[in-house]
Amino acid sequence: AAGVIQSPRHLIKEKRETATLKCYPIPRHDTVYWYQQGPGQDPQFLISFYEKMQSDKGSIPDRFSAQQFSDYHSELNMSSLELGDSALYFCASSQRQGITYEQYFGPGTRLTVT
């Protein structure tokens, strides 16, 4: 079965640089979520999109922005990177018309800011 695809899997950037993370949800899933997970921490919700519209915003810094495109893939844009942005970034997708709306996670993008 198709899974959530994230690219790149690993990314190394320097402080003050910009990074773009991509997420391709499971086919027919209409909702995408972005999470940030620091070392030894639980995931923190950043932002979500339903049918290409932003549906909710969590603890996403103003330096970050995201969007969902017509083909339902999503991109998380991160500017003015800081050392503290080093983390694993997960994308998850779900189908709102589904019975339980469970979220399926991609493998994550490991971002290292030096």
Next chain:
Amino acid sequence: AQTVTQSQPEMSVQEAETVTLSCTYDTSESDYYLFWYKQPPSRQMILVIRQEAYKQQNATENRFSVNFQKAAKSFSLKISDSQLGDAAMYFCAYRSASMDSNYQLIWGAGTKLIIKP
């Protein structure tokens, strides 16, 4: 606001034995979903099992089962016949079923499960 608490930072179990991971939550809602996710060293987040709050029957998935106590707001995970591949961080998560909610997952802090060979 909803909260999820996992009071066991780390648990260990002998291979082939049974272990139970605890999770409690706080909510004023009557309809919601609960999940257990597994995160092995690869850090892939894998859905293990889910429970709908309106169902009284406890969910089971092969060696994994839950003990859902709605009144006590408790949602424990039992792993039977533990295998080395079960070693991972286990997260308990809550999701509102309200149409007005944002559907984001509320996470516990996680329990690290160690399997002793």
